[in-house]
Amino acid sequence: MKYIKEFRDGKLAQKLALAIRQEADPGRRYHLMEFCGGHTHAIFRYGVQDLVPQNVEYVHGPGCPVCVLPVRRLDDAVELALKTNVILTTYGDMMRVPGTKQKSLIRAKAEGADIRMVYSTQDALRIARENPQRQVVFFAIGFETTTPPTAVAILQAKAEGLKNFSVFCNHVLTPPAIAHIVNAPAEPGEAPVKIDGFLGPSHVSSVIGCTPYEPAARDFRKPVVIAGFEPLDVMQSTLMLIRQINEGRHEVENQYTRVVTREGNRKAQKLVDEVLELRRTFEWRGLGYVADSALKIRETFAAFDAEERFALSPKESREVKSCECPAILRGVKKPTECKLFGTVCTPDNPMGACMVSSEGACAAYWSYGRNREAVAAAKGAAA
């Protein structure tokens, strides 16, 4: 597969690993937060952590849209599906995420709600066209990568005069989350997260470009290297970050130049701006309320806003007790430090979003890393 296979080459990975070992200063520790779940999975799936020296540590970030969606918004979607006669359309990732009292969309579907998985907003529009007598709601989640397709769907619905289509908008923004992670005070009883630099979002950046990260890099003196999702991309970006840290620089650099340009996708940005505007504040699982960190539908498109069309009741939403998802999303805990991990919480029976999503840190540890420490200990004992 062109543009994939060559960026997974094992020999080149060994050479990059050698370069990283030579340039990493053994006298210091490098805490590198990979923002995206896509990076976390590349690191685990290809064993990148074992190719870099022990003083280079990957800290897993909150870049998993399913994971950061607060339970309240999921409960809203469940209520919408169960208590109204709508067809709720959603990306498959959301189906199994447990809400309050472990009520997920898939359970709501089993109880009779009309919930349909879609691959694309185009499928949601098609369902609306085919069911003119029913209201069809698209449960929109995701970062800047996934936002433009939502904007296109709303514009298309307006152009076609579709009266039965609306969007429950939960789109969030990455640069405010990065700033929040380095800037927010630690939770009571928690040590502050240590971060020396960021592996910056890949496909998000293909849309927004490189400049939105510049204020955070400058103000918090943390280097950002926009990194592709293939293992060699992660390794080259690690090397670029180590160089910046060694030289005391804190710039935004772009490793993923085959896809990301400095200005990003202007057309996509324009379409998003036409339909959506900043929310003053939005709740993230793990991070709490973050100012200017999400998007809502503009007044001129209010007819397509599910929050305007349907009255949702205020609710007492609650996470599963002792699920460490919030601390894991802040980078202060690892999945293996959660007492539910691998015991009651597994991909077959997930207690938290980080185990459900294919981008979640717990899913990555479960799939590729749950025996890593035991294997390392056994090797150590044998040596």
Added chain:
Amino acid sequence: MCLAIPARVVSIDKDDMATVALEGIRKPVSTALLEEVAVGDYVLVHVGYALHKLSEEEAERTLQLMAEAGVLAEELEDMAGEPAAGAGA
């Protein structure tokens, strides 16, 4: 969620749609987010939309930079005459 796959455009269809091919699979995708697109272009496909075109030139350049870092690392190791500290540990 943010995962996207590079695929080759095999036909431009009507209403801002195109067909892409990946390892024998053909799929319709929306090209509403691209300024321009032509048959033969590689595009990044995400939730049924072509998000961005891939630059072949930049892909080559990135691989070149990786190879150069690797060559330099090997030369440094040869000069040191023994495996670099930490290697194989």
